[in-house]
Amino acid sequence: MCARFVFTNEQAAFLGFNAEMLWDFAGSFNVAPTDYSLIVRMAEGKRRMWPMRWGLIPSWAKDEGIGIKCINARSETVTEKPSFRAAVKYRRCLVPADGFFEWQGVKGYKQPYFIHRADGMAMAMAGLWEEWESPAGTVETFTIITTDANREMSDLHDRMPVILEHSDWERWLDPGLTDGEALRGLLVPALDGTLVMHPVGKAVGNPRNEGRELIEPVGGSTLF
Numbered sequence: 745m746c747a748r749f750v751f752t753n754e755q756a757a758f759l760g761f762n763a764e765m766l767w768d769f770a771g772s773f774n775v776a777p778t779d780y781s782l783i784v785r786m787a788e789g790k791r792r793m794w795p796m797r798w799g800l801i802p803s804w805a806k807d808e809g810i811g812i813k814c815i816n817a818r819s820e821t822v823t824e825k826p827s828f829r830a831a832v833k834y835r836r837c838l839v840p841a842d843g844f845f846e847w848q849g850v851k852g853y854k855q856p857y858f859i860h861r862a863d864g865m866a867m868a869m870a871g872l873w874e875e876w877e878s879p880a881g882t883v884e885t886f887t888i889i890t891t892d893a894n895r896e897m898s899d900l901h902d903r904m905p906v907i908l909e910h911s912d913w914e915r916w917l918d919p920g921l922t923d924g925e926a927l928r929g930l931l932v933p934a935l936d937g938t939l940v941m942h943p944v945g946k947a948v949g950n951p952r953n954e955g956r957e958l959i960e961p962v963g964g965s966t967l968f
Contacts, residue, residue, distance in 0.1 A: 745816055746869070746888050746905040748948065749775050749844035750858070750959060751782065761840060761868070761913075762791060769795055773958045775841075776951035777815045783871055783886050784838040786917050793840075794873075800887035801876040802827045808878065811885055817872060819891040819906060819931035823924035828887070831872035833922045838913060839871040839888055839905075843959070845948055846900045846941075856948050857900060858959045859941040861907075868913060870906035870931060894933040896941065907934045 752771040761784050775781045775798065782793045799811030810827070817828045843860030861867050870889040875882050890903045897904040908916055912930050915921060942961040947953045 745901065745903050746844050746846075746890060747777065747815060748951075749781075749839075749869075749888075749905075750842040751775055751840055752842055761793070761838065761866075769793075772954060773956060774948055774951055774954055777812055779951070781886075782840060783873060784840060784868070784917070785835070785873060786919055791917065794837075794884070796873055796884045796886045798887075799885055800827065800831070800872060800874050801883060801885045803830075803874055803876055805876055808876065808883065814887050816890045816903075816905075817887045819889050819928065822872075822889060822931070823928065828872055831874050831887075832924075832927060834919070835873045836916055836927075837871040837873045837886060838908065838917065839869040839886065841867050841869055843867065844869075844905060845944070846897070846904075847949075848900045856944050856946060857941045858944045858948075859897070859900075859939050862938060862940045868908045868910075870908050870916060889931055891931055891933050894938075895936045896939050897933075900941070904933060906931045907938065 750773050769782050777799050780795050780797050783796050784791055784793055800814040801808050801811040814827055822828045822832050843858055845856050847854040847856050849855050871886045873886040875884055889906045891906050893902050893904045943963055945962050948958045
C-alpha cells in the first residue's frame with residue numbers, strides 16, 4: 745500500500761519527465777489521500793503535467809466517497825475491477841515523486857521510513873486517472889498502482905508502488921496500448937538495488953505537518 749508520498753521539486757520533474765507544465769504548483773513533503781499532486785498524462789499528443797486529487801473516483805460513482813478507498817489499485821486485478829478497468833485501458837498516467845513513506849512495526853509503535861531512488865532521481869509511479877462530474881463541476885482524480893514488494897521493501901510491507909523505469913514511460917503512456925496482458929507486464933516490482941530507505945520522525949503521520957524535516961533521517965542510517 746502507498747498512502748503517503750513526497751513531491752516537492754516540480755521544475756526538476758518537469759525537465760526529467762519531458763512534459764509541459766501549465767500550472768504553478770508548489771508540491772508537498774507530505775502528500776496524503778484527497779490532496780492534490782501533479783501527474784503526467786498524454787493530452788493532444790504531448791506529455792503534460794496536470795494537478796489532480798489523490799483517490800480515484802470512477803465516472804459512474806454516485807458520490808465522491810469511493811475516492812478514499814481507491815488511493816491504490818492492485819496490479820494483479822487492475823484490468824478486472826470495475827473501478828479501474830476502463831482507466832487502465834484509456835487513462836494511464838505517471839505520478840512523479842521524490843519518494844514515499846511506509847511504516848514498520850506493530851500496533852502501538854510504528855516507525856516511518858522514507859523510501860527513494862538510490863540514484864537520487866525522481867521516481868515515476870504507475871497511475872490511473874478519471875474524471876467525475878460533481879454538482880460543482882468536473883473533478884479529476886488519480887490512483888497509484890501497487891505490486892508485490894521487492895527484496896528491499898519486503899521488510900517493511902508486502903506491497904509497494906509500481907515504479908516505472910524511464911524506458912517504460914512511453915509505453916505506459918501510449919494511448920494505443922490497450923492489451924491487458926501487455927499492460928500487466930509493465931506492473932512489476934522495482935529491481936533490487938533501485939531503492940534506499942531511512943527512518944524518519946513520526947511527524948509525517950499527521951497530514952497537516954509539512955516541511956523538509958519530514959524526510960530527514962533520525963535514529964539510524966540508510967538501510968539499503
